[in-house]
Amino acid sequence: MADKSQVCSVWVGSETGILKGVSLSKKQAFNFCEMSCLSRDQEVCVLGWGDEHETEVLVGSVNGTVKTFSTEKGIFTETRQCGESTQGRFTGIAVTDSALITCVETGLLRVWKEGSTDTVEINAGTNVCRMRQNPSQRNQVATGGKENGLKVWDLERPETPIFTSKNVRNDWLDMRVPEWVRDMSFIPDSDKIVTCTGHHQVRVYDPASPQRRPVLEAHFGEYPLTALSLPANQDSVVVGNTHGELAILDLRKGLVRGCLKGLAGGVRGLQCHPSLPLVATCGLDRFLRVHSLEDRSLQHKVHTNTLSFSYTLSTPEAITGDVEEVKEEGGEVDEVWDTMEMINDQAKKRATDEEEAIVTGVEKTMKKRKVVK
Amino acid sequence: KQGGKPEHVDAPAEFSFPPTFSVSEIKNKQRRHLMFMKLKQEKRKQKVAIKKKKKKERDALGDKAPPKEVPKTIENQRVYDETTVNPEDEEVAFDEGTDEFSAYFNRLTNPKVLITTSDRPRGRTVRFCNQLATVIPDAHVYYRRGLALKKVIPQCIARGFTYLMVINEDRKVPNGMVLCHLPDGPTAHFKVSSVRLRKEMKRRGKDPTEHSPEVILNNFTTRLGHSMGRLFAALFPHDPQFVGRQVATFHNQRDFIFFRFHRYIFKNEKRVGIQELGPRFTLKLRSLQKGTFDSKFGEYEWVLKRHENDVCRRRFNL
Numbered sequence: 001m002a003d004k005s006q007v008c009s010v011w012v013g014s015e016t017g018i019l020k021g022v023s024l025s026k027k028q029a030f031n032f033c034e035m036s037c038l039s040r041d042q043e044v045c046v047l048g049w050g051d052e053h054e055t056e057v058l059v060g061s062v063n064g065t066v067k068t069f070s071t072e073k074g075i076f077t078e079t080r081q082c083g084e085s086t087q088g089r090f091t092g093i094a095v096t097d098s099a100l101i102t103c104v105e106t107g108l109l110r111v112w113k114e115g116s117t118d119t120v121e122i123n124a125g126t127n128v129c130r131m132r133q134n135p136s137q138r139n140q141v142a143t144g145g146k147e148n149g150l151k152v153w154d155l156e157r158p159e160t161p162i163f164t165s166k167n168v169r170n171d172w173l174d175m176r177v178p179e180w181v182r183d184m185s186f187i188p189d190s191d192k193i194v195t196c197t198g199h200h201q202v203r204v205y206d207p208a209s210p211q212r213r214p215v216l217e218a219h220f221g222e223y224p225l226t227a228l229s230l231p232a233n234q235d236s237v238v239v240g241n242t243h244g245e246l247a248i249l250d251l252r253k254g255l256v257r258g259c260l261k262g263l264a265g266g267v268r269g270l271q272c273h274p275s276l277p278l279v280a281t282c283g284l285d286r287f288l289r290v291h292s293l294e295d296r297s298l299q300h301k302v303h304t305n306t307l308s309f310s311y312t313l314s315t316p317e318a319i320t321g322d323v324e325e326v327k328e329e330g331g332e333v334d335e336v337w338d339t340m341e342m343i344n345d346q347a348k349k350r351a352t353d354e355e356e357a358i359v360t361g362v363e364k365t366m367k368k369r370k371v372v373k
Numbered sequence: 374k375q376g377g378k379p380e381h382v383d384a385p386a387e388f389s390f391p392p393t394f395s396v397s398e399i400k401n402k403q404r405r406h407l408m409f410m411k412l413k414q415e416k417r418k419q420k421v422a423i424k425k426k427k428k429k430e431r432d433a434l435g436d437k438a439p440p441k442e443v444p445k446t447i448e449n450q451r452v453y454d455e456t457t458v459n460p461e462d463e464e465v466a467f468d469e470g471t472d473e474f475s476a477y478f479n480r481l482t483n484p485k486v487l488i489t490t491s492d493r494p495r496g497r498t499v500r501f502c503n504q505l506a507t508v509i510p511d512a513h514v515y516y517r518r519g520l521a522l523k524k525v526i527p528q529c530i531a532r533g534f535t536y537l538m539v540i541n542e543d544r545k546v547p548n549g550m551v552l553c554h555l556p557d558g559p560t561a562h563f564k565v566s567s568v569r570l571r572k573e574m575k576r577r578g579k580d581p582t583e584h585s586p587e588v589i590l591n592n593f594t595t596r597l598g599h600s601m602g603r604l605f606a607a608l609f610p611h612d613p614q615f616v617g618r619q620v621a622t623f624h625n626q627r628d629f630i631f632f633r634f635h636r637y638i639f640k641n642e643k644r645v646g647i648q649e650l651g652p653r654f655t656l657k658l659r660s661l662q663k664g665t666f667d668s669k670f671g672e673y674e675w676v677l678k679r680h681e682n683d684v685c686r687r688r689f690n691l
Contacts, residue, residue: 016467031464040471198670224670242672261681264690266663266672284663284674286456286596303455305464305596 004030005074010290011057012269012282012304017042019059019069022288022302029288029304032069032076041085048093058100060090066102082112091145092131096138101155103131103143111155122158124151134186142193144181150195150205165205166212183228185237187251194251196239198224202249218254220247227270231277231293238279238293240267246281248293260291262298447627452688456596465596469603473558477535477607484608486512486536487529492519495545500570502540504652508621508634510585510610512538522551522666530555536608537666540565550656552604553666559674560666561604563630563656570652578636578648584617585610586634591624597675598625598691601658605630619650628689630656658691 008021008030017040018033041063050056050068056077057069063085068078080100088105095101100112109122109131124131125148134140140162144150151161168177180198187194191208192215200221203214223241230237231248236257240246244263247256265285272279277293282304290300396412399405431438443449458465469475476482486509488502494517506512522539529537534555541549547568553560571577588609593602605623618638624631634651661675662668675690682688 016464016471018464038467226672242670243676244673244678264676264678264681265674284672305462305468 002072002074005032005069005071008071010280010288011047012288013044013047013059014304015043016040017044017061019044019047019057020304021071022304024290024300024302027300027302029302032074045090046093048095050095058093058095060093060102062089064090066090066093066100080112082110083108091128092133092141092143094131094133094138094141096133096155101131101133101141103128103141105129105145107143107145107148109141109143109153120155120158122153122155124148124153129181130183132184132186136186136188140186142184142186144184144195146180146198147178148181149179150181150184150193152193152207163205163207164212165214168213168217180224182224182226185228185230187230194228194230194237196225196228196237200225200241202228202237202239202254204251216251216254218249220249220256221245227267227281229270229272229279231272231279232275238270238272240270240281240283242266244283244285246270246279246291248296258296260296260298262289262291262301263287447687450687452685454595454688454690457594458596458599465599469599472603473554473556474603474607476556477611478603480611482535483610484509484511484536485534486538486608487534488512488514488538488540489517489525490539490547491541492517494540494542497545497568497570498540498542498547501547501568501652501654504571505538505540507581508586508651509608510583522553526553526555526665547654551666554604554607555665557664559600559604560662560664560671561601562659562662564659566655566657568652568654571650574649574653576648578650581619581634581636581650582617584614584619585612586617586619586621587613587615589620589622589624591622591626593625593691595691597658597661600661600674601625601630601691625691628657628691630658630691632656 005021007023007026009024010022012020012022012029014020016038018031018038020029020031022029041061043062044059045062046060048058048060050058055071057071059067059069060082061067064081064083064087066080066082067076069075070077082100082102083104087108090102091105092103093101098114101109102112103109103124105128107124107126107128109124111120113119124143125145127148128143128145130145131141131143134142139155140152141155142150142152149167150163150165152163153161167179171177178199181195182198184193184195186192187204192204192206194202194204196202200219200223202218202220202225204216205212206215209215220239221241221243223243223245225239225241227240228237235251237249237251238246238260239249240263244265244267246260246263246267248258248260249255250257260279263281263283263285265283267281267283269282270279272293278290278299279293280288280290282288286304288300288302288304289298291297292299396405396408399408469478477484488506490498490502494502502514506514522537526537536555537551537553539551539553540547541551543549547565550563550565551560552563571580586609588606590602590605593599602623609621619634619636622631622633622635624633631653632655633649633653635647635649637645637647639645658675659677660673662671662673664671682690
């Protein structure tokens with residue numbers, strides 16, 4: 001189990017509660033599941049890194065549990081109960097200085113401190129769709145949702161948000177424009193936040209400027225945008241919508257730079273690699289795809305058996321053999337890989353795991369021969 | 374005939390000079406036609422000669438002849454789809470054991486179908502809906518009256534319907550179907566073509582009876598195909614009444630699903646007679662959406678993107 005988990009470069013959570021690690025070099029998805037507790041209420045809602053070195057994955061499920069998975073050991077090390085399923089699904093998870101931040105759909109944002117049971121609670125409004133943490137200032141989080149505009153909170157001052165966005169002006173019919181923030185991201189090296197909405201808009205907010213309205217607004221497609229990610233170096237953003245259309249938008253003028261093809265189902269998770277021009281997407285069509293951002297071509301495609309309902313996270317280690325490794329011990333990793341044997345399965349899918357078989361009879365008959373005249 | 378014969382210079386195989394003369398360069402239409410006919414006849418003769426030779430060789434070899442080659446068809450050459458479901462796959466089995474259709478497959482609910490059309494349907498569509506209602510047990514046809522589907526769906530759920538089928542009509546002919554599994558199930562949007570009503574069927578039997586038909590689902594191999602198969606299977610009651618000897622077939626070939634409805638009779642152990650009753654139509658899946666009908670804000674599990682399917686002729690999705 002441990003060697004399997006160390007090879008995986010992308011982590012995907014699924015609808016049945018299985019955490020899948022995908023190794024792009026072997027083009028396989030490995031299942032990491034706790035014994036035989038597959039069930040729909042273990043459905044993974046959020047994934048997050050547990051620590052700076054990306055050795056722990058936090059898995060948040062529908063029933064309110066947050067499990068910690070260690071990538072080195074390959075097993076789930078800890079489970080915490082952070083709320084009940086009646087409070088809604090997790091919409092965001094983050095870690096600061098040994099405290100765990102979780103946010104649920106009903107707007108309850110909680111900071112769970114290690115060791116003590118009391119929590120700092122913030123009410124972020126109703127219908128929160130996403131909560132994200134500022135990677136440079138780790139005590140700032142942003143939340144947004146349906147008819148719930150973007151709010152940036154400082155965890156040290158939980159009473160009021162440090163920035164509340166204002167809705168855009170009424171449209172040309174003098175009607176209020178509905179707002180629905182689906183995903184947001186903090187732009188590094190600046191204060192700005194970019195959000196994507198369910199009304200196919202991409203907006204950039206700047207808390208440093210005096211205006212609370214968006215600084216930039218761009219449109220893409222006709223379907224709700226579900227996921228957003230910022231690539232490493234450019235001032236652009238990658239968005240995905242419910243139809244499987246992925247686009248790279250330029251944030252200087254708000255124009256579409258290009259579309260990434262191949263996805264057939266709604267995009268659920270989108271993550272750009274921190275330094276390489278690669279983006280990984282997972283969605284409802286049960287595939288994990290890695291596209292290159294420079295030439296917009298598909299680099300890898302791996303079949304994950306169940307609907308991927310949450311984020312993919314990639315490690316900064318080698319994504320492929322041909323891509324340069326970012327880690328310092330590049331040479332050593334190569335050697336380790338050479339010594340590891342190639343797993344040659346008949347099926348190209350994930351290796352079978354040790355959990356007991358849960359076979360519910362599939363009653364429909366397949367390939368029944370047709371009655372001959 | 375003064376038409377110029379194509380000159381074949383005795384040149385080595387690697388390069389040919391001067392370039393060979395082709396029939397299409399003759400400007401006179403009559404002469405060109407004659408030359409082309411001659412060319413075709415020659416080719417045909419050569420082909421027949423090759424075939425005869427092969428047959429002779431085969432007869433000469435007798436028993437030792439190599440087996441006849443299977444001709445390549447697009448179905449034979451189908452590219453291996455990595456989403457093809459392995460029957461022993463536990464993950465898929467678990468997924469199917471707990472998905473939206475599990476209530477039906479665990480025999481907790483019975484199907485009840487509401488058939489309706491787009492607004493103001495013409496005669497052909499109305500007749501098609503009525504015939505569908507005879508084919509699917511426990512199906513009710515309702516007139517659309519311009520109602521919004523999003524408002525119809527909660528009412529259907531309240532009255533215990535498990536399926537909503539909307540036949541869309543364009544230019545007096547049914548051309549689309551939205552099949553929505555009701556409590557919270559997936560919505561499939563199909564393109565309907567080649568609809569043949571009962572009157573237009575040749576050598577058809579008498580009208581279908583009230584017995585529940587058997588269901589045959591052919592060739593739904595991929596994961597998406599599995600979902601489709603379950604969608605169709607859940608339209609019909611669990612236990613077919615074999616007394617009625619009726620069978621509904623959904624046959625998938627090259628991503629087109631052919632629906633046929635037959636009555637069969639076993640003449641003896643090995644021979645069966647069938648007569649086709651009921652309407653026949655062809656479906657092609659255009660999109661599968663999670664949740665009930667919500668085309669604007671719903672999330673799509675699969676969308677047909679035509680130009681991406683044009684890349685390889687031998688790759689199919691269902």
